[in-house]
Amino acid sequence: xxxxxxxxxxxxxxxxxxxxxxxxxxxxxxxxxxxxxxxxxxxxxxxxxxxxxxxxxxxxxxxxxxxxxxxxxxxxxxxxxxxxxxxxxxxxxxxxxxxxxxxxxxxxxxxxxxxxxxxxxxxxxxxxxxxxxxxxxxxxxxxxxxxxxxxxxxxxxxxxxxxxxxxxx
Amino acid sequence: xxxxxxxxxxxxxxxxxxxxxxxxxxxxxxxxxxxxxxxxxxxxxxxxxxxxxxxxxxxxxxxxxxxxxxxxxxxxxxxxxxxxxxxxxxxxxxxxxxxxxxxxxxxxxxxxxxxxxxxxxxxxxxxxxxxxxxxxxxxxxxxxxxxxxxxxxxxxxxxxxxxxxxxxxxxxxxxxxxxxxxxxxxxxxxxxxxxxxxxxxxxxxxxxxxxxxxxxxxxxxxxxxxxxxxxxxxxxxxxxxxxxxxxxxxxxxxxxxxxxxxxxxxxxxxxxxxxxxxxxxxxxxxxxxxxxxxxxxxxxxxxxxxxxxxxxxxxxxxxxxxxxxxxxxxxxxxxxxxxxxxxxxxxxxxxxxxxxxxxxxxxxxxxxxxxxxxxxxxxxxxxxxxxxxxxxxxxxxxxxxxxxxxxxxx
Numbered sequence: 001x002x003x004x005x006x007x008x009x010x011x012x013x014x015x016x017x018x019x020x021x022x023x024x025x026x027x028x029x030x031x032x033x034x035x036x037x038x039x040x041x042x043x044x045x046x047x048x049x050x051x052x053x054x055x056x057x058x059x060x061x062x063x064x065x066x067x068x069x070x071x072x073x074x075x076x077x078x079x080x081x082x083x084x085x086x087x088x089x090x091x092x093x094x095x096x097x098x099x100x101x102x103x104x105x106x107x108x109x110x111x112x113x114x115x116x117x118x119x120x121x122x123x124x125x126x127x128x129x130x131x132x133x134x135x136x137x138x139x140x141x142x143x144x145x146x147x148x149x150x151x152x153x154x155x156x157x158x159x160x161x162x163x164x165x166x167x168x169x
Numbered sequence: 170x171x172x173x174x175x176x177x178x179x180x181x182x183x184x185x186x187x188x189x190x191x192x193x194x195x196x197x198x199x200x201x202x203x204x205x206x207x208x209x210x211x212x213x214x215x216x217x218x219x220x221x222x223x224x225x226x227x228x229x230x231x232x233x234x235x236x237x238x239x240x241x242x243x244x245x246x247x248x249x250x251x252x253x254x255x256x257x258x259x260x261x262x263x264x265x266x267x268x269x270x271x272x273x274x275x276x277x278x279x280x281x282x283x284x285x286x287x288x289x290x291x292x293x294x295x296x297x298x299x300x301x302x303x304x305x306x307x308x309x310x311x312x313x314x315x316x317x318x319x320x321x322x323x324x325x326x327x328x329x330x331x332x333x334x335x336x337x338x339x340x341x342x343x344x345x346x347x348x349x350x351x352x353x354x355x356x357x358x359x360x361x362x363x364x365x366x367x368x369x370x371x372x373x374x375x376x377x378x379x380x381x382x383x384x385x386x387x388x389x390x391x392x393x394x395x396x397x398x399x400x401x402x403x404x405x406x407x408x409x410x411x412x413x414x415x416x417x418x419x420x421x422x423x424x425x426x427x428x429x430x431x432x433x434x435x436x437x438x439x440x441x442x443x444x445x446x447x448x449x450x451x452x453x454x455x456x457x458x459x460x461x462x463x464x465x466x467x468x469x470x471x472x473x474x475x476x477x478x479x480x481x482x483x484x485x486x487x488x489x490x491x492x493x494x495x496x497x498x499x500x501x502x503x504x505x506x507x508x509x510x511x512x513x514x515x516x517x518x519x520x521x522x523x524x525x526x527x528x529x530x531x532x533x534x535x536x537x538x539x540x541x542x543x544x545x546x547x548x549x550x551x552x553x554x555x556x557x558x559x560x561x562x563x564x565x566x567x568x569x570x571x572x573x574x575x576x577x578x579x
Contacts, residue, residue, distance in 0.1 A: 027510060027511075027512055028273055028276075028512060030512075030513075032511075056400050056401070057400050057403060057416070058401075058403045059403065059513070059515065059522070059524060059541060060513065060524060060526060060539065060541045062526060062539040064511075064528050064536070064537045065537075076526065078513045078524075078526065078541075080515075082400055082414060082415075082416055085421045085422070087513065089513060108401055108402075108403065109398075109401045109402050109549070109550075109553070110401060110402040110403030110404075110546055110549055110550070111403075112549055113545065113546065113548070113549035114403075114546070114549075117545075121237075134230075135229055135230060136229060136230035136233045136578060136579075137230060137233070138230070145235065145238060146237060146238060150238075152238070152242060
């Protein structure tokens, strides 16, 4: 584990979009960039098209829910470069009131399904996505299962039986 | 019956030609979710023109069990059995992918012998997974014999797994910080016997399939994907290497024992189903070669980390000393705290890159655990890869990804 706080990937993004990068850190030799969500597409295009970066492989798109924060969701893009054999993680914050972020499905086609899953699980709308539908849950499912306020125990059929002791009896 | 649409404009036909009365109409066909060739429960809505596929829309989620939500409620060790149920054909590799991610987040050093054992069982599970794939893919296409042969060999490996950890499929063999149990001489003997005959067995599969006329007709030039598209779609494992892209995490980011092993990464040229088949067979040979090297260079030493935070104490000690009992209680009930942070860790599993994105808030439960399943990402390319081929090819297309729906739907 090295103690460097920056590397050439971070430097390059910082040089191109100085106002967009909120913070950055290194963990286990991999950079983690926190950026403004308005700059997501620009940063992604730079990461893919710059020959020194060449992050041509979409690894993962997902989100994390922090219910107490003002900007509740953190959308995460993990990218890999086939040529340079390294990884970068791009994070952008989305608030609950304006739960939208730009889609990158046209930059990496593989992001299509990953964004659909993130929408399905968190309700984050990816603007410009060609086919944003639920993918794991049924179309008529209500609620966003991976949000922290989604109940783990719901009102189920077990509650109809009076011989099963209920909570609070 | 009403004629809706003509293949060509009837106005342009001259007087002396006969007017064709071919009716063309798009046909929607539902395939699955209960279908023997979908390797689980997958529904595909096909848009057809005659026998040609215009569009294939996969509908997933029939096997969704909410693994990621369950994981948030349990301790870090309690996730290990859940990973068995992802890709239940090669559970050992999934276990490793998960424990590696936690170890990366905690920066745990794993003993040499544990790394050796993990690499050994991961390569064995790669062989068993590819054997399973070869059998079922041949069965899907119509060659039944291969299935019986590959399962004969797979049985030997499953017996070894059963001896190592007591389970044939849902192994739960790995622990955070090492492995559950050491390997014994019986297993080593079995494996040496297996390796002696394995090359001849692979040659046997080759005689059955490699130059088989039907096999070639059904797989050559079917579901072609270029290297560029394969990268853009995020394919991994044999599916991307079939298109000639050298992407193998065992070489790109060596982990376990792989930096000390001599092996090659087989690459395809065309990116068709035949290439993906060919690569898997060659990968089995490479894995057998690796197992041979591992058996010849066996390190001695502990197979589990000695960090008291991670491991349960010796049972004899628990009965005798108070401290050991407290430690036992703490590890079982509370688990262990993982430092605040987040990381992504990808592992080269038989199906492709299985990754875990873990966010820890410093407590004993994962705050967020995301599974990057190769099968799920591969199905994103199903539409692209099946367009323009015949309806009979749809089975070979998603067969050639080596899809397991348990992993895809999680």
